[in-house]
Amino acid sequence: MSKLDMTSMYTFHDALRRDLRHIADVTARPDDDPRRVLATAVGWELFKKALHAHHTAEDEALWPVMREALAGRPDGLALLDAMEAEHAAVDPVIEAIDAALADRESGPARLGGLTDTLATALGGHLKHEEDEALALIDATLSEAQWLEFGQASGKYVGPDAPRVIPWMLDGASEGAAAAMLAPLPEPVRATYANEWVPAYKALDLWGAHA
Numbered sequence: 001m002s003k004l005d006m007t008s009m010y011t012f013h014d015a016l017r018r019d020l021r022h023i024a025d026v027t028a029r030p031d032d033d034p035r036r037v038l039a040t041a042v043g044w045e046l047f048k049k050a051l052h053a054h055h056t057a058e059d060e061a062l063w064p065v066m067r068e069a070l071a072g073r074p075d076g077l078a079l080l081d082a083m084e085a086e087h088a089a090v091d092p093v094i095e096a097i098d099a100a101l102a103d104r105e106s107g108p109a110r111l112g113g114l115t116d117t118l119a120t121a122l123g124g125h126l127k128h129e130e131d132e133a134l135a136l137i138d139a140t141l142s143e144a145q146w147l148e149f150g151q152a153s154g155k156y157v158g159p160d161a162p163r164v165i166p167w168m169l170d171g172a173s174e175g176a177a178a179a180m181l182a183p184l185p186e187p188v189r190a191t192y193a194n195e196w197v198p199a200y201k202a203l204d205l206w207g208a209h210a
Contacts, residue, residue: 002134002135002138003138003143004137004138004141004143004146005146005179006134006138007176007179007180008150008153008180009129009130009134010130010176011168011169011172011176011180012050012054012168013126013129013130014171014172015050015167015168015169015170015171015172016047016050016051016054016122016126017123017126018170018171019043019047020118020119020122020123022043022205022206023038023044023047023115023118023119024115024116024119025206026038026041026206026207027111027112027115028112034111034112035100035101035111037206037207038097038101038111039101039102041205041206041207042203042204042205043203043205043206044206046163046164046167046205048094049160049163049164050157050160050164050167050168051090051094051122053153053156053157053158053160053164054153054156055087055090056156057149057152057153057155057156058083058087059084059087060152060156061148061149061152061153061156062137062149062152063080063083063084065141065145065148065149066080066136066137066140066141067080069140069141070136070140076136076140079132079133079136080133082128083125083128083129083133086121086124086125086128087125089121089125090118090121090122090125093114093117093118093121094118096110096114097111097114097115097118100114150183162191162195162196162199163196163199163200165180165192165196166192166196166197166199166200166201167200168180169181170200
């Protein structure tokens, strides 16, 4: 049983996995040019924004605090090194996918392999983090430090919150959604329900067939 509430981590990870499935579906469509569909997909841009905010928050507001707390523990520091290396390995794949989307000649031939690489790299990282890093975080950080990271994460999302929060909670359980929304001021929760969610649902995230 964790002493820290890891709902935010698992909910964000589930949203990333959901989008990896959408990306795979787009690139597997036989009747559409996946390069054209993915290049214009609101979902692809939102996925990249959310992932960048999540990884940047960890790299800048979580792992440094963990490193300080784990000084003198080479096993824990090695795990943090692995987390950072896995983050760094994902960015070039996303850049390569964007390059393939812009390449009219050889881009389509590369796209399927690149999206498979993204699913493997990011999916493997999420599992590694859940299997090992979250337990280390739970054993190392105080509740106050964990809450500080949560607040920092919100800052990295910043002005994209009206889209990223509904994106994160798309398909989440009622319990997870309630836990994620509870810290928000009541006016923000009202805006979420009355404005952010309807606007998000109106988006054509992955094309008409997704």
